[in-house]
Amino acid sequence: MTITALPILIPFMLIILMIISKSVIFSKLTGIAGSFVLLLISIFIFNLLSEKGFLVLNMGGWKSPYGITLVIDYLSSLMLIVTSIIVLAIAIYAYSFLSSEQQTTKFYIFFFSLIMGVNGSFVTGDVFNLYVWFEVILISSFVLITLGNSKEQLEGGIKYLALNLLGSLFFLAGLGLLYGKTGTLNMAHLAEILRNDDQAILMNTSAVLFFIAFGIKAAVFPLFFWLPASYHTANITVSSLFAGLLTKVGVYAFIRFFTLFFVYDQIFWHKLLLIIAGFTMVIGGMSASVHYDTRKILSYHIISQIGYMIMGLGIFTPLAIAGAIFFTIHNMLAKTNTFLVAGLIYKLKGTFYLKDIGGLIKQSPILAILFIIPAFALAGVPPISGFFAKFMLIKAGIDDGQYVIAFIAVLTSLLTLYSMIKIWNEAFLKKQPDNDFAEQKQKLGFLEMLPSIILGAMSILMGVFAYKVFDITMQAANQLIEGSAYINNVLNM
Amino acid sequence: MEILLAILVGILYTAGVYMILRRSIVKFIIGIIFLSNATNLLVFLASGIISGKPAFVGEELSHASDMADPLPQALVLTAIVIGFGIVVFTLALKYKFFELTGTDDLDQLKKTDT
Numbered sequence: 001m002t003i004t005a006l007p008i009l010i011p012f013m014l015i016i017l018m019i020i021s022k023s024v025i026f027s028k029l030t031g032i033a034g035s036f037v038l039l040l041i042s043i044f045i046f047n048l049l050s051e052k053g054f055l056v057l058n059m060g061g062w063k064s065p066y067g068i069t070l071v072i073d074y075l076s077s078l079m080l081i082v083t084s085i086i087v088l089a090i091a092i093y094a095y096s097f098l099s100s101e102q103q104t105t106k107f108y109i110f111f112f113s114l115i116m117g118v119n120g121s122f123v124t125g126d127v128f129n130l131y132v133w134f135e136v137i138l139i140s141s142f143v144l145i146t147l148g149n150s151k152e153q154l155e156g157g158i159k160y161l162a163l164n165l166l167g168s169l170f171f172l173a174g175l176g177l178l179y180g181k182t183g184t185l186n187m188a189h190l191a192e193i194l195r196n197d198d199q200a201i202l203m204n205t206s207a208v209l210f211f212i213a214f215g216i217k218a219a220v221f222p223l224f225f226w227l228p229a230s231y232h233t234a235n236i237t238v239s240s241l242f243a244g245l246l247t248k249v250g251v252y253a254f255i256r257f258f259t260l261f262f263v264y265d266q267i268f269w270h271k272l273l274l275i276i277a278g279f280t281m282v283i284g285g286m287s288a289s290v291h292y293d294t295r296k297i298l299s300y301h302i303i304s305q306i307g308y309m310i311m312g313l314g315i316f317t318p319l320a321i322a323g324a325i326f327f328t329i330h331n332m333l334a335k336t337n338t339f340l341v342a343g344l345i346y347k348l349k350g351t352f353y354l355k356d357i358g359g360l361i362k363q364s365p366i367l368a369i370l371f372i373i374p375a376f377a378l379a380g381v382p383p384i385s386g387f388f389a390k391f392m393l394i395k396a397g398i399d400d401g402q403y404v405i406a407f408i409a410v411l412t413s414l415l416t417l418y419s420m421i422k423i424w425n426e427a428f429l430k431k432q433p434d435n436d437f438a439e440q441k442q443k444l445g446f447l448e449m450l451p452s453i454i455l456g457a458m459s460i461l462m463g464v465f466a467y468k469v470f471d472i473t474m475q476a477a478n479q480l481i482e483g484s485a486y487i488n489n490v491l492n493m
Numbered sequence: 494m495e496i497l498l499a500i501l502v503g504i505l506y507t508a509g510v511y512m513i514l515r516r517s518i519v520k521f522i523i524g525i526i527f528l529s530n531a532t533n534l535l536v537f538l539a540s541g542i543i544s545g546k547p548a549f550v551g552e553e554l555s556h557a558s559d560m561a562d563p564l565p566q567a568l569v570l571t572a573i574v575i576g577f578g579i580v581v582f583t584l585a586l587k588y589k590f591f592e593l594t595g596t597d598d599l600d601q602l603k604k605t606d607t
Binding site for chain 2: 128131132135138139142143146149151152154155156157158159161162165166169172173175176177179180181185228229230232233
């Protein structure tokens with residue numbers, strides 16, 4: 001179906017429009033309108049899925065496994081919807097939060113090329129094509145992260161670039177070896193070969209290279225060091241975008257590869273995933289608790305939450321995979337939202353450093369509500385989304401007898417709660433210390449708070465309608481673990 | 494031929510790893526170039542090299558062994574182009590950083606870590 005390619009084509013059209021028009025106002029408005037269209041298309045695609053469960057498109061008419069295949073299943077479709085919600089929020093947010101010299105068509109062009117890369121990696125069914133989309137994401141994120149050209153940004157940019165480049169080299173090497181051994185790069189074909197092969201253990205050389213590559217992208221322990229060194233330097237709009245999307249593309253690739261075709265030798269891989277998940281959760285959570293810069297707390301916090309998603313993959317029961325997917329969606333929404341609120345706090349106070357600010361609950365009660373929603377969602381307070389996500393993961397862990405990781409997950413929630421309470425206490429409850437930042441009396445407009453309201457509402461809706469989201473994620477997880485439906489749908493087009 | 498190329502890939506990886514561990518940013522970029530070329534060669538080598546056969550043939554092809562596999566060549570070509578783009582961006586970033594700070598020393602890059 002041709003509509004399968006639209007999530008890639010729409011951002012591409014927008015980029016062309018923006019390059020031609022060269023007008024900033026036009027880019028702003030088409031940015032918002034375009035992301036709204038993207039959201040509608042993703043929801044439409046999701047509705048189409050209920051018929052067959054898969055949308056498959058062979059690009060250029062080459063039959064799979066010879067050509068590049070685009071495949072959308074429930075997992076891809078969910079990720080597409082959440083991505084476009086975040087894109088919509090960020091497009092509105094950029095309207096008021098980019099400083100005037102950063103507000104050029106350049107920002108919007110690379111913003112949408114990033115989205116094109118992200119959507120492309122969710123949609124593609126070909127390993128090399130995934131590599132290409134990863135590079136599209138990388139190059140546009142390099143430009144976005146160094147957008148202000150300040151010293152810190154360039155420094156953060158160099159660190160971000162160094163580790164991520166190595167990651168994509170690992171990816172390419174793994175891909176080459178995989179092609180040498182199997183003679184195909186189509187995911188469905190790979191799954192067909194590797195699931196019925198008693199020599200599949202030979203694939204471990206490729207699998208470990210992919211593991212490192214995705215580990216760097218997803219920022220798991222011990223490969224996460226690029227993230228806290230660079231995320232807090234960029235403009236807050238860019239940081240929120242990265243926080244919501246980039247690491248989750250890595251997690252998506254993990255879930256896709258390790259459920260679809262690296263499914264042999266399960267004891268080794270699942271143990272490794274669980275160990276890494278545990279370390280990622282604890283170290284991310286603990287590092288977050290020593291910092292006093294809002295953006296640094298939240299950056300370390302991203303790492304801690306990645307651990308939960310990897311944990312779901314490591315337990316590898318349908319419930320656990322569904323939990324990982326649920327958690328990923330919830331986290332994309334809530335994490336972006338906390339960054340947006342950090343930007344709002346910055347707008348009011350002029351600093352991200354928590355010790356210098358306070359008294360926000362009196363100054364702006366609405367902001368307090370906007371903060372408390374994603375904070376509670378992340379900490380896992382019912383009835384907001386995070387509670388159900390964590391509940392599914394921990395229940396799956398206990399059902400499967402993985403008590404240690406379940407225990408670590410519960411403990412890490414406390415660490416999360418601690419760092420959220422720290423921001424709450426320092427920024428909102430405490431009295432404003434007597435310093436330069438006490439004077440500013442700016443008011444927040446509705447347009448500035450709108451993105452945060454949208455994402456907060458989505459978090460609450462996900463909690464209230466958790467049973468529906470649960471059904472969809474279970475369907476997605478069953479599709480992933482079953483595998484045969486994916487293979488049949490792609491190869492027998 | 495395979496042996497020779499395998500040794501070359503090994504040497505390039507060694508040189509690349511050595512270079513990215515140096516303190517200078519320029520040397521780091523040279524290291525990245527080495528590593529990306531080593532990886533390109535690895536992809537090319539791992540998919541099997543066939544000497545003296547064309548990658549594209551007409552209708553009259555009698556057997557698959559009469560042609561070279563065109564896919565690894567396409568993959569490597571794409572990877573080389575992407576590699577070029579990234580190296581150019583890295584150099585531009587390094588130039589901008591040098592203009593602003595006047596340093597080429599990676600050990601000076603400690604501001605954003607803690």
